[in-house]
Amino acid sequence: MTTLILGAKAGLAVLLLVAGGAKLADLAGFEAAIRQFVPGRGRQIGSVAATAIAAAELAAGVASLCWPALGFVNLAVLALAIGFVAVAAAGYARRRGQPCRCFGALTRRAFGRRELGQAVVIMAAAALAARPVVPTAMRLAGAAHLLLLCGAALTALAAFTAARALQAGWTEPEGSG
Numbered sequence: 001m002t003t004l005i006l007g008a009k010a011g012l013a014v015l016l017l018v019a020g021g022a023k024l025a026d027l028a029g030f031e032a033a034i035r036q037f038v039p040g041r042g043r044q045i046g047s048v049a050a051t052a053i054a055a056a057e058l059a060a061g062v063a064s065l066c067w068p069a070l071g072f073v074n075l076a077v078l079a080l081a082i083g084f085v086a087v088a089a090a091g092y093a094r095r096r097g098q099p100c101r102c103f104g105a106l107t108r109r110a111f112g113r114r115e116l117g118q119a120v121v122i123m124a125a126a127a128l129a130a131r132p133v134v135p136t137a138m139r140l141a142g143a144a145h146l147l148l149l150c151g152a153a154l155t156a157l158a159a160f161t162a163a164r165a166l167q168a169g170w171t172e173p174e175g176s177g
Contacts, residue, residue: 001133008129009068012077015122016061017152021159022104023054026167030054033101037090056080058156064129066148069139074130081119081126088119105167106159 023030031050038046060080063073084102091100091111100111109115140148 001131005128005131005133006068008125009064009074009077012081012122012125012129013061013065013152014155016057016064016077016080017155018106018159019103020054020057020061021156022106022163023050023057023101024104025160025163026101026104027051027054029099029167030101030104033099036095036098037087061156062149062152065152066145067140071132074126078123078126078130081123084119085116085123088116092116103159103163105163 027047027050030053031046034049034053035046038049057080060073060076063070064077067073088100088111091098092113092115095111097110097112100109100115101107102109102115
């Protein structure tokens with residue numbers, strides 16, 4: 001069971017890093033998705049909310065991957081996952097077919113049953129990851145924390161770069177394929 005819990009923690013951490021990095025590369029697109037849910041004058045918070053959500057995903061992903069023994073991080077990840085389900089459910093109920101931009105420019109998917117199901121699976125994984133494990137199973141050396149932090153940064157940067165390239169309509173150069 002410990003392996004399953006740690007696997008869920010790592011998988012969720014990477015998912016959050018990719019989602020956060022991709023959102024930062026496409027803040028305008030993610031902001032437009034947020035505005036679908038904010039009525040009237042509240043739409044002005046879209047830019048701040050988009051940046052805050054992307055930053056929260058990155059922070060939770062880094063903390064969960066690099067310091068898996070921090071219990072409060074598991075609860076933060078679970079809270080984010082519950083938020084994903086709430087947004088997916090509201091999107092399915094009221095904005096079906098509209099782009100969700102959950103992974104910035106990395107996805108062109110719209111709110112629908114599949115996205116709602118994926119959000120529920122993410123929430124279930126977060127609930128599993130929040131379960132306690134034997135502390136020795138999560139004990140890491142200082143160098144391991146540093147290496148995981150580098151891996152987290154590279155993961156977020158790769159997602160950012162890929163989303164930025166897709167957003168710009170990048171195509172493969174002639175003769176490279």
